[in-house]
Each structure stands twice: as structure tokens, then as C-alpha cells.
Amino acid sequence: MPSLKDLRNRITSVKSTQKITRAMQMVSAAKLRRAQESAEQARPYSERMSRLLSSVAANLPSLEGAPPLMVGTGNDQVHLVIVMTAERGLCGAFNTQVTRRTRRHVKELRDAGKQVKLLLIGKKGNDSLRRDFDDIIIDYVTLREMRAPSYARANEIAQDVIGRFGVGEFDVCTIIFNAFKSVISQELNVQQLIPLPTGDEGDEAAAPDLGGAIYEYEPEETELLADLIPRNMAVQIFKAMLESGAAEQAARMTAMDNATRNAGDMIDRLTLLYNRTRQAMITKELIEIVSGADAL
Amino acid sequence: MLTFELVSPERLLLSVQASQVSLPGAEGDMGVLPGHAPMIASLRPGVIEVEGEIDADEARIFVGGGVIEVAQDRLVVLADEALPVSQLDRAGLDQRIQNTREDIEDAKDDEARLKAEARLQHLQDLVAAIG
Numbered sequence: 242m243p244s245l246k247d248l249r250n251r252i253t254s255v256k257s258t259q260k261i262t263r264a265m266q267m268v269s270a271a272k273l274r275r276a277q278e279s280a281e282q283a284r285p286y287s288e289r290m291s292r293l294l295s296s297v298a299a300n301l302p303s304l305e306g307a308p309p310l311m312v313g314t315g316n317d318q319v320h321l322v323i324v325m326t327a328e329r330g331l332c333g334a335f336n337t338q339v340t341r342r343t344r345r346h347v348k349e350l351r352d353a354g355k356q357v358k359l360l361l362i363g364k365k366g367n368d369s370l371r372r373d374f375d376d377i378i379i380d381y382v383t384l385r386e387m388r389a390p391s392y393a394r395a396n397e398i399a400q401d402v403i404g405r406f407g408v409g410e411f412d413v414c415t416i417i418f419n420a421f422k423s424v425i426s427q428e429l430n431v432q433q434l435i436p437l438p439t440g441d442e443g444d445e446a447a448a449p450d451l452g453g454a455i456y457e458y459e460p461e462e463t464e465l466l467a468d469l470i471p472r473n474m475a476v477q478i479f480k481a482m483l484e485s486g487a488a489e490q491a492a493r494m495t496a497m498d499n500a501t502r503n504a505g506d507m508i509d510r511l512t513l514l515y516n517r518t519r520q521a522m523i524t525k526e527l528i529e530i531v532s533g534a535d536a537l
Numbered sequence: 538m539l540t541f542e543l544v545s546p547e548r549l550l551l552s553v554q555a556s557q558v559s560l561p562g563a564e565g566d567m568g569v570l571p572g573h574a575p576m577i578a579s580l581r582p583g584v585i586e587v588e589g590e591i592d593a594d595e596a597r598i599f600v601g602g603g604v605i606e607v608a609q610d611r612l613v614v615l616a617d618e619a620l621p622v623s624q625l626d627r628a629g630l631d632q633r634i635q636n637t638r639e640d641i642e643d644a645k646d647d648e649a650r651l652k653a654e655a656r657l658q659h660l661q662d663l664v665a666a667i668g
Contacts, residue, residue, distance in 0.1 A: 282548035286615055289544065293577055293606055293615075392546035396617070456608075459578040460564055468563070468579045469604060472617070479546055 245522070248515040252508060259504035265331065266497035273424070273490035279389060280421065280483040287476045294437075294469050300455075301462050308463070310403065310470045313436030314412045319356045321379075321402070321411035322346060323434075325418035325481055326366030327489040328385050333496035335419060335427065335489055336365040342429055343370060343417055347377075358411055362398065362482075379410070390486055395479035403471055406435055416478070421487035425495055430484075434477055437470065539571040540611045541587055543598065545619055551598075555589030558612055560605060569612050576607040582662040584622060585614065594623035599666045601659060625667050634660045 243251075304312055324343050326336045343359070343366075350357050359374055361367045361381045371378065382398060384390070402414060414435035419427040458465050541558055543551040558569045561583025580603045587596050603616035637657045644650035 279547065283546060285549050286544045286546045289606065289613055289615055290604075293604060297577060392617070395546075454575050457574055457576040457578075459562060459567075459576065465577065465579055472604065472615075476546060 243514075243518070245515065245518060248511060248518065252511045252515065255504050255507050255511065259501055259508065262497045262500040262504060266494055266501060269490045269494040269497060273487060273494055275389070276483065276487035276490050277421070280480075280487050283480065283483055287480050290469070290473055290476050294466075294473050296456060297458065297462055297465055297469060298437075300458070301466065306463050308467045308470055310406065310435055310474070311437045311466060314409070316412040317355070319358065319411040319413070320350050321358045321360060321405070321414045321435075323360045323362065323398075323402070323414065323416040323478075324366045324370065325416065325485050326361070326363035327485070328364045328383065330365060331496065332489055332493035333499075335492035335496075336363075336369070338427070338429055339417055339419060340366055340369045342431070344373070346415075346417065346431065347374070360402070363485075379405070384482070390479065390482035392475065392479050395482055396475040399471065399475035399478050402434075403474060416481055418481040418485045419488040419492075420481075420484040421491060424491045427488040427492055430481075432477070432481070434474060437473070538589065538610070539569065539573075541589065542611070542613045543585075543619055544613060544615050546617070550616075550619055551591075551595070553587065553589060553591045555587050555591070555612075557588045559586040560614070561585070561600075569607055571610050573607050573610075573612075575609075577604070579604050580614070580616070582659070584666045595621045597622040599625065599663060601662070622666055625663055627664070627667055630660055630664055630667075634664070 298311065301307060322343065324339060326339050330336065347357050347359075357377055359370065359378045361370060361378060362384065364383050364385060367378075367381045367383075371381075380401070384394065387394060405411065406414065413433070415431055415433045417429070417431050420430045422428040538554045538556060539558065541551070541553050541555040542549065556571070560567050560569065560578075561581050563579040563581050566583075567578070580600060582601045583599070585598045585600055587598070599620050599622050600614065600616040601618035603614055603619075605615070606613045634657065637653055637660060640653040641650055641657065644653055
């Protein structure tokens with residue numbers, strides 16, 4: 242049986258752990274609100290961008306001469322997978338979800354006889370995937386230095402990916418990230434970036450009614466597309482960063498809430514055990530005194 | 538009147554009523570008046586000038602390239618980077634150009650040099666916008 246002193250020490254240590262988890266929960270709640278706001282504010286741009294893009298693409302006279310970023314290289318032998326995870330842990334299954342999905346994705350592609358390359362965004366993904374896939378990781382980007390996702394950073398990553406595509410390092414590019422669904426749940430997204438998926442018009446804003454008129458394009462459609470698509474890449478990556486950021490805070494908030502509650506339960510259990518032990522010792526001493534007196 | 542909206546990837550920067558907007562189009566400067574036909578066009582780095590219900594020091598805006606959409610008396614500018622010209626500071630820019638030039642000379646590999654050169658080009662566009 243543990244001594245009273247041991248029990249007291251354990252209770253104090255669980256109490257200080259609870260203080261930490263409670264503080265982390267509150268910090269995450271504040272950060273979540275900010276992350277959600279910036280995701281909300283970024284929406285007008287990405288909505289308009291995808292609407293413009295589909296409008297231009299739909300008016301393209303023919304797919305011949307269309308930028309390869311849109312139509313692909315005609316191959317699908319080499320796949321690049323961009324994996325977006327968090328910079329920090331202690332956020333429940335947030336990072337594991339992404340890495341597990343990545344492993345499955347890589348396995349599926351390999352089973353189909355494809356070659357896979359990985360580009361990692363976020364430290365946690367690097368920590369866990371580096372061990373198994375060191376030879377196929379082509380780059381690792383950390384977002385540690387940033388307090389909030391910035392478009393400039395997303396654009397840098399997009400330019401890098403486009404550059405690699407330009408020199409034929411891969412044929413198909415997909416991105417895996419956690420999207421914010423609600424405070425208690427994240428949705429794992431696997432989204433194709435290159436070639437640009439067509440017919441995916443789910444989250445577009447309604448096109449304005451032009452009263453039968455049609456758009457003029459300047460410069461002509463093909464050139465305009467060549468300008469729009471890289472921008473769209475950057476926007477998609479930026480969107481993924483924002484979503485992932487909000488989802489991370491939400492996941493951490495939930496995880497820390499659970500941890501605080503568990504710590505509370507544990508403190509209750511330990512206090513009960515402490516009191517019982519104390520009572521048992523008192524009873525034991527009394528019995529010893531009484532039986533000592535009887536023996537006389 | 539024409540609704541002029543300036544949107545950056547991060548947020549909606551500006552939404553005002555304008556009587557005329559001049560833009561640095563990719564194939565030449567252009568002006569948009571109310572009643573303009575629907576149009577999608579791309580921009581080169583340069584200055585947008587807005588005439589309408591807008592403060593004088595915000596009426597000239599530098600953009601680092603972008604795309605515009607005109608439809609139904611609504612002009613939406615999707616800009617990568619936007620900054621009122623009045624907030625650009627000549628002396629500070631000159632200093633940064635100087636620094637960037639040194640970066641280009643000191644660059645260790647091609648990648649670093651290309652990045653620095655892109656930055657220099659960008660800074661020179663900004664200076665041209667003030668001048």
C-alpha cells in the first residue's frame with residue numbers, strides 16, 4: 242500500500258498537470274477563434290478565383306495548348322503527395338490521422354505500380370514519416386517561424402511545386418490535410434492539385450447573371466489560364482494551411498479538454514484512496530492500543 | 538456608379554463606389570467605367586487609380602499583379618499584394634534596393650540569386666509606382 246506521503250505527492254503532481262492542460266485549452270480556444278476568422282476572411286478570394294478559373298476553362302476553344310498544369314502530362318506514373326501536419330503535438334489524433342492516411346495512400350499507389358514522392362509541410366509529419374520514407378521525401382517545409390499562415394509562404398511552396406512539375410519530376414500532385422469541420426471533428430481531405438480536377442464546382446459562389454452577355458478575355462484564354470492556374474495552386478495551398486491551422490487548434494482544444502477532465506477524475510480517485518488509507522491507519526493504531534490493553 | 542472591390546488572398550481589403558477605375562492590364566493600361574462589358578483580365582505590377590467615394594490617400598493603390606473580373610457594374614480585383622501608394626516610403630525602398638543588390642552579389646547559389654533578383658524587380662516596380 243502506498244504511503245500517505247506518496248499519495249499526497251501524486252495528487253499535487255496531477256493537479257499541476259491539470260493546470261497546464263487547462264491553460265493550453267484556453268489558449269487553443271483563443272487561437273481557434275483567430276484561425277477561423279482568417280479562414281473566413283480568405284474565402285472571397287478563393288471563391289472568386291475558382292469561379293474565374295472554371296469560367297475561363299469552360300471557354301477554352303480546345304484543350305490543345307492548354308497549360309500542362311491543367312491537363313496533366315498525359316502520364317500518371319509519378320505521384321507527388323503534399324502532406325500537411327501541425328508543428329506541435331498534444332492535439333489528439335490530429336497528426337496521426339494525416340500520417341496514417343498518407344501511409345495508406347503511398348501503399349495504394351505503390352500497389353498500383355506507381356512511383357511516389359512526398360513533400361512534407363509541418364514538423365510532426367516529418368518526425369513520423371521520415372523514418373519509413375526517407376528516400377522518397379523530396380522536401381520538408383516547416384512553418385514554425387510563422388504565427389499565422391501567410392499567403393506569401395503558400396505562394397513560395399506553390400512556386401516550388403510548379404517548378405518541380407515544370408522539369409518533369411512528377412505527373413500528378415495531391416495534397417493531404419485536415420479540414421476544419423466543427424470544434425469536435427476534423428475532416429481528412431485528399432485533394433488533387435495537378436492536373437486540375439474538372440467538374441468540381443462544389444464550393445463555388447454562384448456566378449453573376451450576365452444577362453446573356455459573355456466575358457471578354459484579356460489576354461486570350463490560354464494565356465490567361467497560364468496566369469490563373471499557378472495563382473490557384475497558391476490559393477489552394479493557402480486554403481489548406483488555414484483549414485489545417487483551424488483544425489489543429491480545434492483538435493488541441495478538444496484533446497486538452499479531455500485531459501483536464503481525466504486529471505479531475507484522477508484527483509478524485511486519488512483523494513478517495515488517500516482518505517481511506519489515512520482512516521485505515523488510524524483504525525489499525527486503535528486496534529493495536531485496544532488489543533494491547535486487553536492483553537494486560 | 539461602379540462597385541470596386543479589392544481582395545487579397547488574406548482578406549477583403551476595400552469595397553467602395555467608384556465612378557472610374559484605371560488599371561495596369563497585362564496588355565496595356567485600361568479604364569473601367571460603369572456599364573463596362575463583362576471581362577476577365579490579368580494585371581501586371583503597377584498602380585490602380587480609383588475615382589469615387591474614396592479617401593485621397595487610398596485612391597492610388599500599388600498591386601503586385603493579379604486578376605480582375607468585371608460583371609454587372611462590379612469590378613473585383615484579386616491582387617497578390619496591395620498597398621496604398623501613400624504608404625510607400627521612398628528612402629526606405631532605396632535602402633532595401635541597395636540591400637537586395639548586395640544580396641544578389643553575395644548569393645551562394647542560383648536559387649538564392651533568383652529569389653533576390655525577383656525581390657529587386659519587385660522593389661523597382663514599387664519605386665516606379667511612386668515616381
